[in-house]
Each structure stands twice: as C-alpha cells, then as structure tokens.
Amino acid sequence: MAKVKGRGMAAVNYPTGMNLGGDPTIALIHASTSGVFNISISSVELGQGLKTVLAQIGAEALGVPLETVVLHNDDTDTGPYCTGTFASRTTHRAGNAIIAAADEAREVMFEEAAELLEATPADLMTDGAGNILVRGAAGRSITVAEVCSAAHFVHGRAIAGRGIFFKPKSPVDPDTGAMDPDSTEAHACTIAEIEVDTETGNVRVLRLSSAYEVGRALNPRLVHGQIVGGAWMGVSHTLYETTAPYYPLVEHAPTSFSEYLMPGPAECPVIEAEVLGIASSNGPYGQKGVGEMTANSPIPAIVNALYDAIGVRFYELPVTPEMVLRALEEKASAAELPVPEVVH
Amino acid sequence: MTRSATVRFTVNGEETSIIVDPLASLQTVLREELLLTGTKAGCRQGGCGSCSVLVNGELELSCLLPIAEVEGCSVETIEGLSAGEKLHPIQTAFVENFALQCGFCTPGMVMATKALLGENATPTKDEVIEALSGNICRCTGYEPIVKAVMDAADRLKGSDEVSLVGGES
Amino acid sequence: MSDATVRVPQGNGPVGASVEQADARSHVTGHTIYVDDVQLPRLAHMVLARSPFPHALIRRIDLSEAEKVPGFIRALTAADVPKNIYTILGLIGFGLDEERALADERVRYIGEPIVAVIAETRAGAAEAAKLVRIDYEELPAVFDVEEALAPGAPAVTEWGINAFDFDGRPFRQVRFGDVDAAMASADHIVEGRYQMSPIEHAPVETTGCVARPEPDGRFTVWTNTQALNMSLDLTAHILQIPTRRLRFIGGTVGGGFGGKVDGMVEPLATLGAWKTGRPVKYVYSREEEMVVSSTRNGVRIYMTDGVTNDGVIVARRVRSYIDCGAYSRHTPYAVQKHAANLAGPYFIPNASFDIYCVYTNRQPSSAMRGFGVTEASFAMEVQMDRIAELTGLDPWTVRFRNAYHDGDLRPHRKPVEDATLIEAMQAAARLVGYELSPELLAMSSKPREV
Numbered sequence: 001m002a003k004v005k006g007r008g009m010a011a012v013n014y015p016t017g018m019n020l021g022g023d024p025t026i027a028l029i030h031a032s033t034s035g036v037f038n039i040s041i042s043s044v045e046l047g048q049g050l051k052t053v054l055a056q057i058g059a060e061a062l063g064v065p066l067e068t069v070v071l072h073n074d075d076t077d078t079g080p081y082c083t084g085t086f087a088s089r090t091t092h093r094a095g096n097a098i099i100a101a102a103d104e105a106r107e108v109m110f111e112e113a114a115e116l117l118e119a120t121p122a123d124l125m126t127d128g129a130g131n132i133l134v135r136g137a138a139g140r141s142i143t144v145a146e147v148c149s150a151a152h153f154v155h156g157r158a159i160a161g162r163g164i165f166f167k168p169k170s171p172v173d174p175d176t177g178a179m180d181p182d183s184t185e186a187h188a189c190t191i192a193e194i195e196v197d198t199e200t201g202n203v204r205v206l207r208l209s210s211a212y213e214v215g216r217a218l219n220p221r222l223v224h225g226q227i228v229g230g231a232w233m234g235v236s237h238t239l240y241e242t243t244a245p246y247y248p249l250v251e252h253a254p255t256s257f258s259e260y261l262m263p264g265p266a267e268c269p270v271i272e273a274e275v276l277g278i279a280s281s282n283g284p285y286g287q288k289g290v291g292e293m294t295a296n297s298p299i300p301a302i303v304n305a306l307y308d309a310i311g312v313r314f315y316e317l318p319v320t321p322e323m324v325l326r327a328l329e330e331k332a333s334a335a336e337l338p339v340p341e342v343v344h
Numbered sequence: 345m346t347r348s349a350t351v352r353f354t355v356n357g358e359e360t361s362i363i364v365d366p367l368a369s370l371q372t373v374l375r376e377e378l379l380l381t382g383t384k385a386g387c388r389q390g391g392c393g394s395c396s397v398l399v400n401g402e403l404e405l406s407c408l409l410p411i412a413e414v415e416g417c418s419v420e421t422i423e424g425l426s427a428g429e430k431l432h433p434i435q436t437a438f439v440e441n442f443a444l445q446c447g448f449c450t451p452g453m454v455m456a457t458k459a460l461l462g463e464n465a466t467p468t469k470d471e472v473i474e475a476l477s478g479n480i481c482r483c484t485g486y487e488p489i490v491k492a493v494m495d496a497a498d499r500l501k502g503s504d505e506v507s508l509v510g511g512e513s
Numbered sequence: 514m515s516d517a518t519v520r521v522p523q524g525n526g527p528v529g530a531s532v533e534q535a536d537a538r539s540h541v542t543g544h545t546i547y548v549d550d551v552q553l554p555r556l557a558h559m560v561l562a563r564s565p566f567p568h569a570l571i572r573r574i575d576l577s578e579a580e581k582v583p584g585f586i587r588a589l590t591a592a593d594v595p596k597n598i599y600t601i602l603g604l605i606g607f608g609l610d611e612e613r614a615l616a617d618e619r620v621r622y623i624g625e626p627i628v629a630v631i632a633e634t635r636a637g638a639a640e641a642a643k644l645v646r647i648d649y650e651e652l653p654a655v656f657d658v659e660e661a662l663a664p665g666a667p668a669v670t671e672w673g674i675n676a677f678d679f680d681g682r683p684f685r686q687v688r689f690g691d692v693d694a695a696m697a698s699a700d701h702i703v704e705g706r707y708q709m710s711p712i713e714h715a716p717v718e719t720t721g722c723v724a725r726p727e728p729d730g731r732f733t734v735w736t737n738t739q740a741l742n743m744s745l746d747l748t749a750h751i752l753q754i755p756t757r758r759l760r761f762i763g764g765t766v767g768g769g770f771g772g773k774v775d776g777m778v779e780p781l782a783t784l785g786a787w788k789t790g791r792p793v794k795y796v797y798s799r800e801e802e803m804v805v806s807s808t809r810n811g812v813r814i815y816m817t818d819g820v821t822n823d824g825v826i827v828a829r830r831v832r833s834y835i836d837c838g839a840y841s842r843h844t845p846y847a848v849q850k851h852a853a854n855l856a857g858p859y860f861i862p863n864a865s866f867d868i869y870c871v872y873t874n875r876q877p878s879s880a881m882r883g884f885g886v887t888e889a890s891f892a893m894e895v896q897m898d899r900i901a902e903l904t905g906l907d908p909w910t911v912r913f914r915n916a917y918h919d920g921d922l923r924p925h926r927k928p929v930e931d932a933t934l935i936e937a938m939q940a941a942a943r944l945v946g947y948e949l950s951p952e953l954l955a956m957s958s959k960p961r962e963v
Contacts, residue, residue, distance in 0.1 A: 010894035011912050011938055013858035014886060020846060021605040042741045046769035047446025047483050051535040060526035071535070074764035076741050084740025086774055086880050087850075099520065128525030172849060174680030177687030177866065178926040181853045187934040189941035211940035213933040216522075221442045221531035225484065229445065232485030233882070242710035243808050243876070248656040248836070250567060250623060250875050255800045257391030257480060260713060265473040265486035274940050280931045285520055285528050288931070292882045299887065300894030304908070307898065316708040317891065381550035382543020384767075386717045387799035394717055422543035435541040439533060447540025448717040448767030454541060482717055482768050 002198045005206075006309025010300035011189040014293030015182030016283065018087040023167045025090070026080035027097035029058065029105045031159035033152045035130070035145035037062055037105070039071045042079035043094040048291050049222035050090055056218060057095045057284050061102030062109075063126025064144055080162075088289025091218070092183060093165040095284030100163025108159045109144070112151040116142055184280040186214045186288040190231075190297035193269075194305040198328055201321030203306065205235050205269040208298050212273055215280040215288030223290055227273045230294020235269065236262045237295055238302045242318055353414045355380070356424030366412035370404070371395045373411045374421060382422035382451050386480070393479030396452035396459075397421050403459035405478070422451035425458070433499040434458055434492075443492035445483035452479050457493050461500055469494065536765065547767050548737045549796050551723045557586055559785050559795035560638035562628040562645035563805065564620035567874035568654035568667065571618055574628060575646040582641040584633035587789050591617035591627075594784060595753035601743070601775055601842055601879075603750075611671065612840040612877075614751050614780050620649075621669055621839035622876050624805035629781050631789055654874035658813055658834035661873050669839060669872035677841050677848070677870035685848045685870075687855070689924040690863030692819075695828035699819030703899050707816065707892035711836070712809035713802070714881055718767025720806055721796025724782040731758045732783050737766045737773055744776040751780040752787070759783070771880035775807050775842060807879030810847060811836040812888035816855075816896055819863075824904045824911040828863040829924075831855050835885070837870050838877035843884075844870045851885035853925050857893050858934040859915040864924035912938060913953045920960035932958035 017023060028040040039058045045051045051071050059066040073079060082094065110121040113132045117124070123135050132147060134140040151157040170180035190210040196203050208231045217223045240261045245252050254260035279286025299317070307313045312327040349366040352359070355378065362377055371388070374380045374397070386394035388407045395407040398420040425432040431439070434457050444450045453476065460467055460475035467475065472493045481489060522528040539545045562579075576588050591597050591613060598610040616627045628645045632638035653667040660666055661675040662683075669675050676683035696702065722736035738744040741761045749756040766773060778795045785793035797806060812835050819828035833851060837844035848868045855866050883890075901911040916934045923929060935958045942949045 008898070009908050009912075009941075010890070010897075011858060011916075011934060011941075012886075012890045012894065013854065013934060014883075015850070015854065018846070018850070020602070042764070044739050044741060044764050044766055044769070045536070046739065046766045047444075049445070049534055051765075052532060055535060056527040056530070056532060060522055060528040061520075063523065063526065066527040066532060074762055076745055076759070076761040079741075081742050082740075084738075084743050084774060085769065086739055086771055087884070126523075126525075128523065172680075172685065172852075172925075174682070175686070175688065176926065177685065177689075177852055177924065179849070179853060180927050181849060181925070184931045185858070185929070185933075187858055187932075187937040189934075189938040191941060191945050191947075209941065209945045211937045211944055213937040213940075215931075216529070218528050219531055220529075222534070225442055225445060225488070228485040228487050229483050230485075230882075232487075233482075237709075237712060237887075241712055241715075243713045243803065244711050244811065247708075247710050247811055248658070248873065248875075250656060253623075253804055254713075255803055256389045257387060257715075257799070258389075260715060260803060262480070262482075262715070264477050264480075265490055266470075266477065268486050271485070271487060272944065274944050276933070276936060276940055278931075278933050278936065279521075281519070285522055292884070293886075296883050296887050296890045297894075300891050303891070303895055304898045313895065313899070315706060315895065317710055375550070376552070379552060381546070381552070384547070384718070385549055386719070389799055391799070392717055426542045431538065431541065435538075438541045439537040442531075442534065442537075444534070444537065444540050446716070446718070446766065446768040447536055447545055448547065450540045451543040480717060482715055482770070 004196045004198060004309045006194050006305040007191060008301050008304025008308050009191045010297045010304060012293065012297045013185045013187050014296060015185055016092050016289035017089040017183040019167050019170055019181050021169055023083050023089060023093065024164060025082040025093035025097050026164045027094060027101045028080055029101040029161045031105060031148045033149050035068055035148040037064060037069045039069060039098060040079050041073045041094055042076055042082040043073055043090045044085040045073065046085055048226060049219060053091055053218050053222060054094055054098055058098045058102055061099045062106055063128060065128065065130050088292045091287055092283050092289055095287060096165040097163040099284055101161040104161025105159050108157050109147055112155060112157050113142055113147045115155060116147060116150055183282055184288050186290060186293055188212045188293060188297045190301040192298060192301035192305040194302060194309060196309045196324060201324035203239050203324060205302055207270045210273045210297060211276060213276040213278055214290040215283050216277050216286035217275050218285060218287050223275055226290045226294050228271050231271045231298050232268060234295035234298030237317060238299045239318055349412060351411050351415050353416060354418045356420060364411055367410045369407050370409040370411050370414055371406035374406060380421050380423050384448055384451060386448065394449050394452040396455040396479065398455055398459055401462055403456055422454060434496040437492045437496035437499060441488050441492035441495055443484065443488040449479060449481045453489055457496055461497055465497065465501065467497060545765060547718055548721045548723060548735055551735045553725060553792040555791050557631050557633060557789060557791040557793050558635040558638040559629055559631050559782055559793050560642040561626045562630060562642040564623060564625040564627060566620065566649055566651050567623050568652040569620050569649040570652060571616060571620060571647060572650055573648040578644040578646060579630060579641040582637055582644060584637035585641050586631045589615065589629040589784060589788065591615045593788065594751060596751050599751065601747060602845065609841060621874055624876055629785060631785050631793055656873050656875060658836050658871040658873060661871050669874055675872040677845050683869060684867045685852050687852050687864060687866040687924050692828045692830055692863045692865040695863035696819040699827050700822045701820045701903050702817060703820060703896060703903060704817045705896055707814040709812045709888045709891055711811045711878060712881060714770040714772030716768025716770060716772060719797040719799060719802040720773050720778055722778045722782050723792060723794045724786040725792035726786045726790055731760060732786055733760045733762060734779050734783055736761055736763045736779050738763060738776060739766060739769045739774045744779050747776040748780045748783050752784055770882045771884060772806060774880050805876055807842060807877050809881035810844060810878040814888065814892040816892050818896060818900060820900050820904065822904060824900060824906045824914050826859060826861050826915050829856060829861045831866045833868045834871050835869065836873055836878060838873060838875045840877045841870055842877050842879040844878055847885040851889055854886045854889045856924050857890060858917055860917040860921040861924060909942065909949060909953060913956055918958050918961050
C-alpha cells in the first residue's frame with residue numbers, strides 16, 4: 001500500500017466571445033427624476049455575478065455611486081436584445097454596450113449640469129459620490145439628483161442613452177478555415193499536486209496553484225469565485241463525472257446524484273490563484289471573460305501529475321480508480337514484476 | 345380515491361393546520377400549499393440537499409419526508425431565519441464570504457449550517473465538511489461555503505442567536 | 514463602437530472593487546423566485562412521454578389509457594405543433610432543420626420527446642405520461658463516432674450521412690502552411706489519441722418554464738433559459754406566431770453552464786398554454802436533466818505533432834470527432850470553436866485540422882462551459898508533456914518556447930492580440946516557487962522582432 005505524490009502543469013488560452021451573426025447585445029440607460037439610473041438589458045445571470053459587475057460598469061461609466069444604479073435584465077418586453085449568456089461573452093458585450101449607453105446619458109447629464117452651473121460640459125467631472133463639479137473651481141458643484149430633476153422639470157432633457165456591442169460577422173473560409181471567431185484571449189497556467197493511493201486507485205488532488213491572466217479584474221471576488229468553482233469542476237471532470245461510464249455505450253447512464261459522482265467538500269484541493277490584471281484591448285475597462293476557462297488548465301495538469309506520480313499517461317477521461325488500478329497492474333506485469341502483495 | 349388527513353405542526357414558530365395527502369412530501373406541502381418556496385426542489389430524490397429544513401432542530405431532506413411524519417413537530421425553513429432586512433448571522437456570513445453564486449443550493453446550505461451550529465457551536469473544518477456533505481453545490485467549489493460556516497460559528501460564539509429569529513430549537 | 518475599449522477606471526468608481534453580489538441577500542433568504550417557484554391560479558403541469566429506445570420508428574400512439582388518469586387535461590403530439598422543427602441555430606442561418614419539437618415518425622435517442630401530457634398535477638401528468646402506449650419498431654443504433662462514419666453504419670440522420678456538412682465537406686477544415694513538408698523535416702513525431710467523456714451540466718436547478726396565456730392573445734413565459742431572446746424567437750418560430758405575442762421573463766438562473774441554452778421547454782409549454790387556455794409548468798425532473806437534457810460533447814482527438822530537438826512544434830495535424838448525439842444543436846459552433854483553438858496558446862506555423870460533427874444515437878450534446886476548447890486544451894497539454902519527455906526538456910521550457918506572441922498568425926489566420934501566456938506562466942512559476950531559467954524569464958508576449 002502506497003500513497004504516491006505527483007506534480008503536473010498545464011497552460012491554456014481561452015477566447016472571449018463568439019461570432020455567429022453579429023453577437024449583438026444592446027443596453028439602454030435612463031435617469032429618474034431623482035438621479036436613479038436604470039440600466040435595461042436582457043443578459044442572463046447564471047450566478048457568475050453578471051448583474052453585479054454590469055452595475056459596477058454602469059456606475060463607473062456614468063460617474064455615479066453604485067447604489068444609485070438599478071439594473072433590470074428580466075423582461076423581454078422592456079429589455080433590449082442580448083444574444084445570451086455563454087461563450088464567456090456577456091460581461092464583455094453587455095459591459096461595452098453599457099459603457100456606450102452611459103456615455104450618451106452622461107453627455108446629456110453634463111449638458112444639463114453645464115447649463116445649471118453656467119459652465120461648459122468639457123469643464124465638468126463627476127466625483128463618483130453623486131456630485132458634478134467644475135474642474136478647478138472649488139465650490140461650483142451640483143448633485144446628480146438636482147441635475148436629473150432640472151432635466152425633467154426645468155429644461156426638458158431626457159438623460160438617457162443607448163449602446164450596442166456588435167461584432168461584424170466573419171464567415172469561415174471553407175478551404176483555409178480562416179475566421180475571426182472571438183474578441184480577446186485570456187490565459188492561465190495551473191500546477192496540480194496530487195496523491196494516488198496505489199491500493200485503491202483513488203486520486204486526491206491536494207493543491208491547484210494557478211496564475212490567471214483575465215484582463216482587468218472588475219470585481220476580484222467574483223473572478224476568484226469563477227477560479228475556485230471552475231477548479232472544482234475540473235477535478236470533477238478529470239476524476240469523477242460522466243453521463244456515459246462505458247462510453248460510447250449508453251448503458252448505465254446515471255439518473256441521480258448518487259450515480260452521477262462529483263467531489264464533495266472533503267475532496268476539494270487547496271486552491272490558490274494569482275490574478276494578473278493586464279488590460280485587454282477591447283473589453284470593458286480592459287476586461288476578459290473568465291467564466292468558462294477555469295476547469296481547462298486543472299484538467300490536464302492533474303493528468304500530467306498522474307504521470308509524474310505513477311508513470312502512467314492517461315488519454316481518456318474521467319480517470320476512475322478502476323482505470324488507475326488496471327494501469328498499475330498492466331505496468332507491473334509489463335515490467336515482469338510480481339504485483340505487490342498487500343500485507344495487512 | 346384520494347387520501348387526506350389533517351396535519352398540525354408549526355412552521356417558523358407559527359401554528360399551521362392543513363388537510364392534505366399524508367404521503368405528500370413536506371417539500372411539496374411547504375412549496376405548493378404554504379407557498380414557502382425558499383425550500384428548493386433540486387432533485388426530489390434525496391440527492392442534492394436543496395430541500396433541507398429543520399424538524400425539531402434536526403436537519404431533514406423535506407423531499408423524502410411524508411407530511412404525516414411532522415405531526416406535532418416544529419419545522420424551520422429558510423424563511424424563518426431573517427426578519428425583514430435583518431439577516432441571521434449565518435446569512436450575513438454567507439453574503440460577506442461570497443459563499444454563493446446561483447443561489448439555488450443556498451437555502452439548504454444555510455439550514456445545514458443552522459443545524460450544525462445548533463448542536464456544535466465550535467466545529468472544526470472537518471466537522472463542517474461532514475455537516476455539509478449532504479448538500480450539493482455546482483457553482484462555488486465549496487471553499488467559500490466552508491469559510492462562511494466557520495465565520496458564522498465565530499459570529500455566533502457566546503450568543504443565543506442560533507435559535508433566535510423565527511425558529512424554535 | 515465608442516472608445517470603451519481602452520478605458521481606464523476613474524479612480525472614484527466601483528470597478529475593481531469586490532462589491533457585494535446583487536442577488537446575495539435575496540438568495541440567502543430564500544427570497545429569489547426561480548422558475549419552479551412560480552405559482553399561478555389554475556396552473557397545469559406538463560410531463561413528456563419519451564422514447565425508451567435509442568433508435569426506432571414510431572408506429573402507433575395510443576392515448577386512451579393516459580386520458581383516463583384523474584386530472585388529465587390534454588395531450589400534444591407532433592400534429593399539434595404548428596411548425597414542428599426545433600432548430601436552435603437555424604434562427605441565424607447556421608443550423609439544420611433536423612430535429613422535431615415532438616417526434617413524429619422516428620426517434621433517435623433514449624428520451625426523445627414524443628407526447629406532451631398536460632394534467633392538473635405534476636403527479637397526474639407523470640402518471641398519464643407513463644400510460645401513453647407507443648408501438649415502436651426498433652432500428653439498429655450506432656454509438657461510436659468512428660463507427661458512425663464508417664460505410665454501412667446505421668443512418669442517424671434523415672439524409673443518411675452521420676456527419677454535419679460544412680460547406681460541402683463532412684468536416685470543418687483548417688489548412689495553414691505546409692504540414693507535410695514540416696512533418697518531414699521534424700526531428701520527432703508525437704501522436705496521441707485523446708478522449709473526453711460527455712458531461713452533464715448538473716445545475717442544482719433543473720431546466721424549466723411556466724407559460725401563461727394572456728387575455729390579449731399574448732403569452733407570458735417564466736423561464737431559466739440562458740438566452741431570453743433566442744428562446745423567445747425559437748418559440749415564435751415553432752408556434753408560427755409573431756414575436757410580439759411573447760413576453761419572456763427570467764434572467765436569474767439556478768446554474769447554467771451552457772445547459773440551458775437549447776430552448777427545449779418553452780415552445781412546448783407555450784403551445785400547451787395555448788391549446789388548454791391554462792398556465793402550464795414544464796420543469797425537468799432530475800432524471801430528465803441527467804438522461805435527456807443536453808450534455809457536453811464526447812470528443813475524440815487524434816493529434817500528431819512534428820517537433821524539433823529544441824521542443825518546438827513545427828507542424829500539427831489533428832482529426833477530431835465531436836459527438837453531437839442524435840441532433841447537432843450547437844455542436845457545429847463547437848466545431849468552429851474547437852478549430853480555432855487547436856493550436857491553443859502556441860505558435861504553430863503549419864497546421865492541418867479536420868473536425869467532424871458526428872451524429873450518434875445518444876442524447877444530443879450542446880454547449881457546455883469551455884465548449885470545444887476544454888477538450889482541445891486537454892489533448893494538447895498532455896501532448897506537450899510528452900513532447901517534453903521525448904526531447905529531454907522540462908515541461909515549462911517546451912511551453913515557453915512554443916508560446917505565441919502578439920502579432921503571430923494562428924492557424925485560422927487571425928493575428929494574436931492580447932497575448933499573455935508567457936506572463937501567466939511566469940507568474941505561476943513564481944507562485945509555486947519554481948525557478949525558471951534565464952531564457953524563460955527573459956521572454957515576453959511582445960511581438961517578435963522581425
């Protein structure tokens with residue numbers, strides 16, 4: 001009986017967005033009479049924190065406090081078009097659309113504020129705390145709320161904006177495969193430390209250490225949430241789960257969680273990650289998509305660690321304890337060594 | 345032929361009496377009769393824990409529990425933990441530790457936490473992991489949930505709050 | 514588009530801060546309404562009768578026993594569907610009209626929907642669905658991607674070839690440089706066959722929707738789709754009604770991972786609401802979510818690399834078989850994504866890729882987290898370690914030497930931008946305390962000097 005450790009690495013890229021007919025997302029923003037900014041989209045939140053980060057982008061681009069931004073994404077009657085939440089596209093596309101909409105709304109807001117402050121729009125700035133100030137002129141300021149009220153009732157301006165993200169369609173060349181399928185690339189490198197129990201075939205992932213380069217992290221905790229959740233899913237893909245345990249046969253397909261195995265909290269590795277923030281050239285505030293990629297480097301890192309641990313290279317996933325034991329047996333008989341006796 | 349029986353129990357401190365099929369699951373009764381939809385239905389097979397509630401302080405999978413079994417019992421659901429804007433310390437710990445993403449497993453996780461801390465105010469990490477082992481999360485990778493539970497234990501140390509706010513222990 | 518792309522945060526705004534999740538308080542109190550939480554007066558329930566065979570002709574459907582179940586309201590069959598073509602990518606001219614919302618003559622996977630039963634209760638609908646009697650004539654089935662492409666294989670598709678057509682070929686191809694010459698000049702050839710299994714998304718919330726008819730002829734649909742507009746358009750298409758009659762409500766989903774992009778449930782639930790005048794709830798059971806709902810593709814990759822003694826990949830040839838199951842759904846797009854990422858984050862000057870979307874008689878696959886790229890990364894990263902072993906180099910050196918730089922042309926002829934692999938690897942090495950050689954520490958993703 002032996003527990004053997006191993007270490008392995010993997011490095012990956014992951015594209016942000018896709019290109020199947022424009023990949024459009026539209027955002028609409030309007031201000032209320034008291035300076036509440038309503039962002040309307042139809043992009044779907046899956047738990048990754050989309051509603052949170054898009055409100056942050058909107059508040060940032062408008063220059064107003066986050067708590068004055070209300071985001072709605074729940075109704076096709078009131079929300080403009082979004083292609084959908086997949087392909088790591090949504091923060092990128094919806095974020096860019098929101099920035100464009102915010103720019104338009106801000107322009108109108110500044111026109112109104114300029115009139116009220118007797119300044120020119122180019123001289124104005126926001127402090128992020130709900131005020132619009134004249135640059136370099138202490139004391140000349142007005143609240144966003146006052147500006148919005150005046151726009152409605154005094155001067156008649158609609159503080160509102162619209163924005164669209166659109167990627168010109170690029171068909172695939174049938175002969176060369178030439179295409180423009182995405183908007184930017186994120187990268188990651190993961191080192192996995194594992195332990196193999198050569199008696200049971202059980203593989204434990206002890207640690208996953210990664211560096212992620214995913215553009216500017218707009219909300220670091222949310223990025224970290226994707227890294228940790230994805231790392232766990234990578235462990236699960238590599239060692240546990242499948243709908244076809246005897247692929248390609250369809251027999252014995254799991255029908256419940258007692259058959260569809262995934263690691264529980266006791267099987268989770270220590271996960272550490274450093275997130276670099278090298279801004280992308282086209283994401284909102286330099287963002288890159290992170291949601292889909294976070295299982296991708298752990299998976300081969302674990303497989304490579306298995307080779308380091310027991311000298312067996314696996315080419316099929318998931319690597320079950322049964323596969324590990326068979327491989328060890330084959331290896332032992334190939335080396336014409338007797339299979340070690342287990343002494344209790 | 346439809347079965348029916350009167351079942352009396354308390355839910356989050358309120359006495360309730362309903363006439364219902366005695367083999368209907370507590371989950372179905374909570375969600376469809378009492379409209380307490382905070383208790384989720386992720387599998388109806390006892391496999392995911394999203395239907396977890398407390399019955400007389402014990403963690404139960406409400407999808408596997410026939411309603412007749414809770415006659416005379418005290419049932420606590422997620423709705424009983426908070427009062428308006430005031431969150432239970434367990435809930436605050438989950439929020440501040442980002443211990444959720446899609447939120448679907450969250451009520452079950454919170455109830456499992458309440459059950460644990462009700463009997464063990466200072467759990468070790470391994471004890472937390474064991475207490476959560478009946479609850480599946482597909483989003484977070486469990487790490488922030490375990491942290492949130494340890495954090496909740498710290499917050500509740502020395503206070504009676506585990507059994508306060510809504511439920512009776 | 515505005516200059517949003519080069520914007521820097523102002524310094525007094527929330528971007529860059531770990532602000533609390535917008536839904537956190539709602540989720541943690543059980544306050545969030547998910548689809549199955551939607552309760553409406555006179556709500557009816559839909560459960561599907563599905564094929565137990567992987568491949569069969571439907572000879573007869575007998576609803577007489579099902580209709581006797583207390584609470585039975587109505588059953589829908591293929592004849593009830595105004596345009597019985599389900600095609601998620603057809604809306605943007607990409608996919609094929611090959612799948613039905615309800616099967617009519619033939620079923621091609623275990624679980625394919627045939628009859629939609631509507632009843633007063635979920636239990637009643639499930640009971641009635643069980644009592645739907647369908648006579649089948651079983652057909653030979655095929656499950657392996659390479660067997661499915663071999664001559665004489667059972668035909669899964671209507672047109673007889675078990676491969677999606679890409680511009681006149683049964684595979685998508687990428688051709689870059691001169692692979693034959695480069696392979697001939699390589700010092701080593703490394704070949705591998707890699708296989709990833711189908712995976713179920715397994716969100717804790719199952720796929721589902723509630724459709725309610727409105728007095729003005731519109732329908733309100735609460736749904737956990739990942740794509741509100743796409744699902745709405747698909748429903749309008751299948752029901753042959755103008756899109757203005759549909760209002761889709763959702764946007765907060767209990768886990769997706771790509772499993773809720775197929776728009777499978779909304780058309781039938783809305784049709785049910787239309788035909789019965791009742792709100793109809795159609796939510797997958799956990800078993801349906803596992804056995805019927807789309808999975809990640811099983812992918813088989815044959816990868817051959819021509820490598821120099823310095824560990825540099827001079828050529829890569831790949832043949833990939835992406836198992837789409839009974840219907841192609843989003844898989845043609847997976848093929849495209851796979852094709853665009855088979856060189857990964859590396860500069861490979863000669864490449865030849867043939868990627869098949871193969872039909873088999875298993876539950877259809879569709880999008881899942883990492884779609885097409887997860888599999889490519891798995892194969893090539895195991896291959897990289899083999900290259901390292903063969904050339905006597907350590908795994909870091911091999912990857913650094915092949916890493917792409919800004920401006921490099923990838924096999925699909927798009928120049929690399931925002932390259933940061935080298936920096937990510939340098940950071941990872943620092944994190945684990947691995948000392949990189951001076952050669953590797955000196956590298957950066959900046960464009961190569963000409």
